[in-house]
Amino acid sequence: MGGPQLLAATLGRNSWPQLLAATLGRVHLLAQTYLPDCMPKNAASATITAASASKTKKKSADTPAIVYNAAGLDANTLRRLHRNLVLPRMIEEKMLILLRQGRVSKWFSGIGQEAISVGTVCALDKESLLFPLHRNLGLFTGRGMDLARLFAQLQGKKSGFSKGRERSFHFGALEYGIVGMISHLGPQLALACGAALASVLDGKIEPAVAFTGDGGTSEGDFHEALNVASVWQLPVIFIIENNGYGLSTPTTEQYRCATLADKAIGYGMEAEIIDGNNILDVYNRVKHWNQEMRRTPRPVLLEMRTFRMRGHEEASGVKYVPQELFNTWAKKDPVTNFEKYLLLEGIITPADCEALRAECKAGIESAISIAFPEAEPVFNLAEELADLYAPMPASVTEGVPPAATTQTQELRLVDAVRQGLQEAMRRHPGLVLMGQDIGGEYGGVFKVTEGFVAEFGAARVRNTPLCESAIVGTALGLSIKGRKAMMEMQFADFVTVGFNQIINNLAKLHWRWGAKADVVIRMPTGAGVGAGPFHSQSNEAWFFHTPGLKVVYPSNPADAKGLLLAAFDDPNPVIFFEHKALYRSISGPVPEGYFTVPFGKAATARKGADAVVVTYGAAVHWALEAAEKLSQERVGEVEVLDLRTLLPWDKEAVQEAVLRCNKVLVLHEDSLTGGIGGEIAAWISEHCFTSLDAPVLREAAPDTPIPFAPSLEKGFLSKDRVEGRLRELLGW
Ligand SMILES: Cc1ncc(C[n+]2csc(CCOP(=O)(O)OP(=O)(O)O)c2C)c(N)n1
Numbered sequence: 001m002g003g004p005q006l007l008a009a010t011l012g013r014n015s016w017p018q019l020l021a022a023t024l025g026r027v028h029l030l031a032q033t034y035l036p037d038c039m040p041k042n043a044a045s046a047t048i049t050a051a052s053a054s055k056t057k058k059k060s061a062d063t064p065a066i067v068y069n070a071a072g073l074d075a076n077t078l079r080r081l082h083r084n085l086v087l088p089r090m091i092e093e094k095m096l097i098l099l100r101q102g103r104v105s106k107w108f109s110g111i112g113q114e115a116i117s118v119g120t121v122c123a124l125d126k127e128s129l130l131f132p133l134h135r136n137l138g139l140f141t142g143r144g145m146d147l148a149r150l151f152a153q154l155q156g157k158k159s160g161f162s163k164g165r166e167r168s169f170h171f172g173a174l175e176y177g178i179v180g181m182i183s184h185l186g187p188q189l190a191l192a193c194g195a196a197l198a199s200v201l202d203g204k205i206e207p208a209v210a211f212t213g214d215g216g217t218s219e220g221d222f223h224e225a226l227n228v229a230s231v232w233q234l235p236v237i238f239i240i241e242n243n244g245y246g247l248s249t250p251t252t253e254q255y256r257c258a259t260l261a262d263k264a265i266g267y268g269m270e271a272e273i274i275d276g277n278n279i280l281d282v283y284n285r286v287k288h289w290n291q292e293m294r295r296t297p298r299p300v301l302l303e304m305r306t307f308r309m310r311g312h313e314e315a316s317g318v319k320y321v322p323q324e325l326f327n328t329w330a331k332k333d334p335v336t337n338f339e340k341y342l343l344l345e346g347i348i349t350p351a352d353c354e355a356l357r358a359e360c361k362a363g364i365e366s367a368i369s370i371a372f373p374e375a376e377p378v379f380n381l382a383e384e385l386a387d388l389y390a391p392m393p394a395s396v397t398e399g400v401p402p403a404a405t406t407q408t409q410e411l412r413l414v415d416a417v418r419q420g421l422q423e424a425m426r427r428h429p430g431l432v433l434m435g436q437d438i439g440g441e442y443g444g445v446f447k448v449t450e451g452f453v454a455e456f457g458a459a460r461v462r463n464t465p466l467c468e469s470a471i472v473g474t475a476l477g478l479s480i481k482g483r484k485a486m487m488e489m490q491f492a493d494f495v496t497v498g499f500n501q502i503i504n505n506l507a508k509l510h511w512r513w514g515a516k517a518d519v520v521i522r523m524p525t526g527a528g529v530g531a532g533p534f535h536s537q538s539n540e541a542w543f544f545h546t547p548g549l550k551v552v553y554p555s556n557p558a559d560a561k562g563l564l565l566a567a568f569d570d571p572n573p574v575i576f577f578e579h580k581a582l583y584r585s586i587s588g589p590v591p592e593g594y595f596t597v598p599f600g601k602a603a604t605a606r607k608g609a610d611a612v613v614v615t616y617g618a619a620v621h622w623a624l625e626a627a628e629k630l631s632q633e634r635v636g637e638v639e640v641l642d643l644r645t646l647l648p649w650d651k652e653a654v655q656e657a658v659l660r661c662n663k664v665l666v667l668h669e670d671s672l673t674g675g676i677g678g679e680i681a682a683w684i685s686e687h688c689f690t691s692l693d694a695p696v697l698r699e700a701a702p703d704t705p706i707p708f709a710p711s712l713e714k715g716f717l718s719k720d721r722v723e724g725r726l727r728e729l730l731g732w
Pocket residue numbers: 135183184185212213214215216217241243245246247308312
């Protein structure tokens with residue numbers, strides 16, 4: 001019996017901190033490399049054993065309770081580790097005092113876990129991107145972050161990294177190689193996949209390092225990210241800080257496998273269990289993997305065992321933690337033990353320690369004296385709005401017409417989208433396309449990317465595993481490394497399982513801490529193809545409601561190409577809807593080559609003076625058909641305004657048309673309640689009231705899911721009701 005089996009038998013179902021506490025003093029180090037059967041046996045990294053690491057020393061009060069293995073490490077490295085270990089501890093001690101004084105509002109403590117952040121950051125090159133969570137102060141200090149700015153950030157001051165918009169450690173700072181977390185924890189992991197992928201594509205392997213707690217390993221995002229990293233053999237070091245609890249939930253209630261490292265077996269990934277309180281073990285193993293991944297890119301899962309010496313956050317208490325665990329783990333303190341070790345080995349002297357503490361104290365006090373007196377930030381709406389989006393080029397705001405010499409071709413909407421994508425791939429060499437079945441021979445379920453691999457290669461046109469959340473996260477990781485990324489949702493309906501990444505990560509990123517989410521999500525959408533409730537939904541309103549996104553919805557081939565090219569020029573996240581029923585049912589003239597249709601500019605699809613239909617997507621065609629009929633019958637001339645982009649939407653064009661036509665129908669395929677039409681109708685009522693000769697009418701689908709049977713689907717969709725509604729409107 002060995003490896004996982006041995007550990008499983010030993011661990012039983014005791015919570016693991018109890019077990020480690022019970023064995024403390026006998027086993028100082030649990031380190032085991034697991035090799036799944038699918039791995040070549042020579043891929044094993046060295047197994048560290050307690051025996052090989054220990055030197056026999058006489059036990060005394062000054063003897064460390066942790067066995068350190070400094071083989072191959074010089075004194076400067078050891079001193080550097082010590083310095084990096086002491087600073088975050090001292091910051092925390094100070095913050096806890098300030099918290100008691102009411103000068104700090106919230107604190108997530110990493111006391112007892114510092115060796116993980118510090119050992120890791122010191123083992124890496126500064127180019128490696130770090131994806132920390134809420135207990136990784138040592139990463140921030142280890143990267144040399146300006147303390148005054150860090151404290152300003154933690155205090156919600158304007159001179160912090162998020163202008164006071166984000167709390168505690170929910171921020172990134174790319175100048176320090178740190179990518180900010182969102183509260184949801186797990187989504188952070190897939191971003192590291194994207195960063196690692198960028199490094200592979202750039203031909204300069206730079207492992208990305210992502211952190212999770214034991215609780216976070218239960219999230220689907222953990223599974224998805226590890227799976228993607230393994231399938232694509234991405235150089236990601238996944239670090240689990242197993243501190244025994246997820247808030248108040250002990251590990252026994254969090255997972256049932258013997259060890260968290262065991263999870264790696266399921267992904268075909270190597271894993272190790274490391275004593276997370278032993279800074280040299282952390283340092284040595286991360287350094288090993290940092291080098292190893294450059295030779296053979298692949299991910300690894302490092303389960304680092306530690307203990308959370310304080311509450312989840314300071315207000316939530318620790319009543320649920322047995323006191324004996326604190327007593328035992330206090331003996332394994334990562335800072336005091338390492339210091340004892342260095343003193344014992346003569347690497348540092350007591351005077352060095354004193355000097356270091358004085359230096360840290362002075363730095364901390366000085367930073368506090370700068371950050372704390374700073375005034376509270378003042379709300380400035382113009383600035384809040386200005387920071388929502390990264391600056392856009394004129395091709396997005398103004399548009400670029402086709403070159404004068406350009407020919408036009410008659411194309412179906414699906415072909416126009418394909419051409420737009422091809423053009424974008426040529427124009428942006430860093431652009432990576434991802435989606436289920438989009439690569440290889442298959443070319444996507446709608447064949448939009450058929451033949452793309454032959455032209456652009458499989459590295460840039462990537463089939464993905466079935467995991468929407470991780471791929472949106474990967475796209476964001478690519479963007480953070482300066483690339484552009486597109487993800488094709490196989491059907492817009494499936495965006496629900498990638499929703500969190502879009503709403504909370506992509507949409508808020510720039511406003512939160514200034515990074516870019518240069519990502520386009522293509523969404524084959526809509527009904528009319530008899531595909532039932534999970535392949536036909538119109539879900540643009542979900543995104544319309546989310547500040548920070550762009551929502552685009554073309555109704556014809558030329559717009560589809562021009563808007564798609566603008567979407568790729570835009571450094572902001574664009575949710576790009578393509579109506580499935582229009583893909584092959586409509587065609588029109590499309591200019592060859594590059595041109596863009598600007599965002600926020602509606603188009604008049606039909607001129608009229610008696611009423612205007614404000615609409616988008618497939619409903620533009622329904623409106624045109626009804627308007628034509630009413631014109632032939634001389635009932636009235638109805639104008640059709642195609643919004644083209646929904647976020648932003650063209651208020652000016654709507655106002656202009658309403659002022660001229662005086663009657664308006666807002667029409668969409670989506671259900672009525674909470675649909676985009678409600679917002680537009682409200683805006684018209686408020687801004688065009690005196691020009692209206694009739695109430696603002698809305699036509700939309702009923703508030704039910706979309707039925708499958710063609711007869712039921714026909715009844716659900718508004719298409720056949722548009723004419724009647726227009727007659728009603730014109731009759732006012
Ligand atoms: C999706 C989601 N669910 C719940 C929470 C609330 N929450 C914040 S931290 C936490 C516990 C996390 O435990 P673990 O992953 O072990 O990290 P630790 O705090 O122990 O470092 C919980 C439940 C959250 N932030 N996100």
